[in-house]
Structure formats: structure tokens, C-alpha cells
Amino acid sequence: MNARLLPFAGFLLVLALLGFGIWWSQSHDPREVPSPLIGKPTPQFSLPLLEDPSKKIGSADLAGEPYLLNVFASWCFACRDEHPILMHEGKRMGVKLVGFNYKDEPADAKRWLAQFGNPYDLIIADLPGDVAIDFGVTGAPETFLVDAEGVIRFKYISPITPEVIATELLPRIAALKQGAR
Amino acid sequence: MNTFASLRAVRTLPLLPSFRRRPESSSASRHQELDSGLRRNDGHGRFGVVVGAILALCVLFSSPAFAIDPLPFKDHAEELRFQALTKQLRCLVCQNESLADSNAPLAADLRRDVFEQMQSGKSDDEIKTWLTARYSDFVLYDPPLHAGTMLLWFGPILVLVAGAAAVFVIVRRRAKVVPIAQRAPVRPTADVEDDW
Numbered sequence: 001m002n003a004r005l006l007p008f009a010g011f012l013l014v015l016a017l018l019g020f021g022i023w024w025s026q027s028h029d030p031r032e033v034p035s036p037l038i039g040k041p042t043p044q045f046s047l048p049l050l051e052d053p054s055k056k057i058g059s060a061d062l063a064g065e066p067y068l069l070n071v072f073a074s075w076c077f078a079c080r081d082e083h084p085i086l087m088h089e090g091k092r093m094g095v096k097l098v099g100f101n102y103k104d105e106p107a108d109a110k111r112w113l114a115q116f117g118n119p120y121d122l123i124i125a126d127l128p129g130d131v132a133i134d135f136g137v138t139g140a141p142e143t144f145l146v147d148a149e150g151v152i153r154f155k156y157i158s159p160i161t162p163e164v165i166a167t168e169l170l171p172r173i174a175a176l177k178q179g180a181r
Numbered sequence: 182m183n184t185f186a187s188l189r190a191v192r193t194l195p196l197l198p199s200f201r202r203r204p205e206s207s208s209a210s211r212h213q214e215l216d217s218g219l220r221r222n223d224g225h226g227r228f229g230v231v232v233g234a235i236l237a238l239c240v241l242f243s244s245p246a247f248a249i250d251p252l253p254f255k256d257h258a259e260e261l262r263f264q265a266l267t268k269q270l271r272c273l274v275c276q277n278e279s280l281a282d283s284n285a286p287l288a289a290d291l292r293r294d295v296f297e298q299m300q301s302g303k304s305d306d307e308i309k310t311w312l313t314a315r316y317s318d319f320v321l322y323d324p325p326l327h328a329g330t331m332l333l334w335f336g337p338i339l340v341l342v343a344g345a346a347a348v349f350v351i352v353r354r355r356a357k358v359v360p361i362a363q364r365a366p367v368r369p370t371a372d373v374e375d376d377w
Contacts, residue, residue: 138273
């Protein structure tokens with residue numbers, strides 16, 4: 001090879017590197033915080049029900065069947081985008097849908113649900129946000145798929161869309177049910 | 182006197198005359214309102230202007246203090262340790278800010294947790310482990326050295342070695358060319374420069 005072409009080859013190499021960087025940053029969200037809790041049991045918790053704060057639901061009560069834990073709040077804008085999809089698809093996913101009301105005044109949360117509807121089978125309220133930190137929650141909405149043994153199998157940050165349900169959630173739910181049989 | 186009133190007072194300073202003349206702007210009514218405010222302030226004399234300017238300067242330079250919530254530190258050393266630790270931790274919400282700087286509610290919660298763990302006698306490393314168990318290495322500004330971060334840590338050295346190797350090879354190749362050029366010194370300078 002002609003030695004004069006060497007700088008040009010170097011230039012092409014740099015170009016390829018920069019191109020890879022652009023491709024990588026477009027196909028990956030650099031802001032997304034990876035969860036180290038995938039494949040690990042959910043943190044131990046016991047939280048009051050939104051509807052009836054005298055009753056508490058803990059991680060032990062929820063074990064036994066897979067469930068989706070959906071972090072939401074009335075102050076969360078993106079949750080409004082997600083809400084109709086949960087209303088529409090929630091019951092069809094074939095798993096219990098647990099609402100996790102995050103750092104929300106109970107009165108605000110109840111009004112929000114009265115206005116937009118309640119897609120959840122039950123709602124636990126974390127007003128101080130301590131359990132959310134144990135779950136590694138960075139904001140709302142976030143969704144966790146937990147299996148019957150209480151192990152977190154999947155986490156999705158940002159609003160759930162019909163595509164996410166079809167491509168990410170339903171196959172995993174089906175696999176969980178298959179494994180249980 | 183609120184912030185806006187103090188800023189309004191600053192606008193009466195003779196140093197900033199350009200602010201006063203904008204009658205043909207689209208939001209003319211708002212400027213009229215401001216102008217009447219100016220006249221009111223002028224009526225109060227210079228003392229109000231000076232106080233307003235000082236207050237405005239205070240507001241300007243005090244913004245970082247809002248992020249720091251009052252925590253009952255035992256002593257100054259503990260406070261310094263807390264600040265040093267939270268500066269190394271990333272806020273998960275506004276990710277370009279450290280836990281020490283961020284105003285996000287989650288950052289305030291995490292600061293409180295870090296503080297409580299310090300009070301219960303945990304070391305900095307234990308607190309970092311506690312955080313990374315929930316939020317992964319993402320929460321640390323300094324990535325720890327393990328298999329997944331090898332390229333990150335040693336990539337620059339790798340590039341440096343590759344560059345040094347390239348320079349070495351090129352220099353060696355040129356070193357072989359030079360004696361030939363010396364053997365035939367017909368137009369030595371022109372030849373050498375042509376090669377460059």
C-alpha cells in the first residue's frame with residue numbers, strides 16, 4: 001500500500017469511530033439508569049393502601065403470582081400519557097397491576113384517579129419515597145415486572161406504549177406463566 | 182421587597198439607561214407598567230435604589246445555596262465529609278448535577294439518606310455500595326475499575342500506544358530512506374521535501 005494513503009486511512013478510521021458514536025447515542029438512551037435489581041428479589045417493604053391507609057401491603061403479600069408494579073404520581077406529566085394505555089391494556093395483560101403512588105398527596109392521587117380512571121388492582125402509597133429509593137426509582141413513570149417468587153425480571157423507564165407492551169412485556173409475562181406451569 | 186421589586190430598583194440605576202427606552206416593543210403595556218414603577222421608585226430617593234441593588238446582587242449570587250437543605254451536622258468536619266461525598270455522587274434526575282448541587286426532590290431524599298447513614302457510622306464506601314445496589318455505578322461520577330470499564334479506563338493508553346507504534350514504524354521507514362538520499366546528493370533538499 002502506498003504510504004501516502006496512510007493519513008487518509010487514519011482519517012477514515014476516525015470517521016468510522018465518530019460515526020459509531022453517533023449511531024450508538026441514537027440507538028441508546030445515555031440518560032437511562034441501568035437497574036442492578038434485575039434478577040434480584042424486590043426490596044422488603046410494607047406500604048399503606050392508597051384507598052385505606054390503615055391497611056398495609058408488603059412484598060410478602062404480593063408474592064405468589066407475577067405482577068406489574070407501575071410507579072405513578074398525579075404530579076407526573078408523562079403518567080398522563082401512559083394512563084389511557086394502562087386503562088385500555090391493563091386488564092388484558094394477564095397479570096395483576098399494582099399501582100405505586102410515588103411521593104404524592106393521597107388526596108391528589110385520588111382526585112387524579114377519579115378524573116382519569118383507575119386501571120390498578122391495588123395501589124400502594126409511598127409518600128416519603130423511601131421504598132422507591134430501595135427499588136432504584138429515579139422518577140415516574142417506571143414499571144417493574146415481578147415474578148411469582150418476588151424476583152424483579154424487567155424494568156421499564158418512561159411511559160409504557162402499546163409497542164412496549166407487545167414487544168417487551170407480553171413475551172416476558174408469557175414466559176413467566178409458562179415457567180409456572 | 183420581593184425579587185422583582187429589587188430588580189426593578191436596579192433598572193433605575195443610571196448605569197443601565199438602555200432598559201428604559203423601549204416604547205415600540207410589542208408588549209408596550211408591560212413596559213408602561215414598569216415605567217410607572219420606575220417613577221414610584223425615583224420618588225423614594227437614592228436609598229431605596231441602593232438597598233434594592235444590594236438585594237438584587239444577593240439574589241444573583243445566592244442561587245447555589247438553595248440546593249443545600251439544612252442538616253444538623255455534628256461538627257464542621259462532618260459537614261465537609263458530607264459535601265465531599267455528595268459531590269462525587271450523581272443526581273439521577275438532573276444527571277449533569279451532583280447530589281450536592283441538585284434541587285430535585287429525589288436528590289434531597291438521597292442527601293437525607295446519605296446524611297442518616299453517616300450519622301449511623303457508615304463509611305463513605307459503605308454508603309456508595311448502598312447507593313450502587315439501587316442505582317448501579319451510574320450514581321458514581323468516578324466509574325469503578327471492573328471488567329466492564331476496562332476499555333473506559335485503559336482506552337486512552339491503548340490509543341496512545343497505537344499512536345506511538347505508528348510514529349515508531351514511520352520513523353523507522355524514513356530512517357531507511359535517508360541514507361539513499363545522502364548517497365545521491367544531486368538535489369538533496371528538494372528530494373527530501375518532496376517526500377514530506
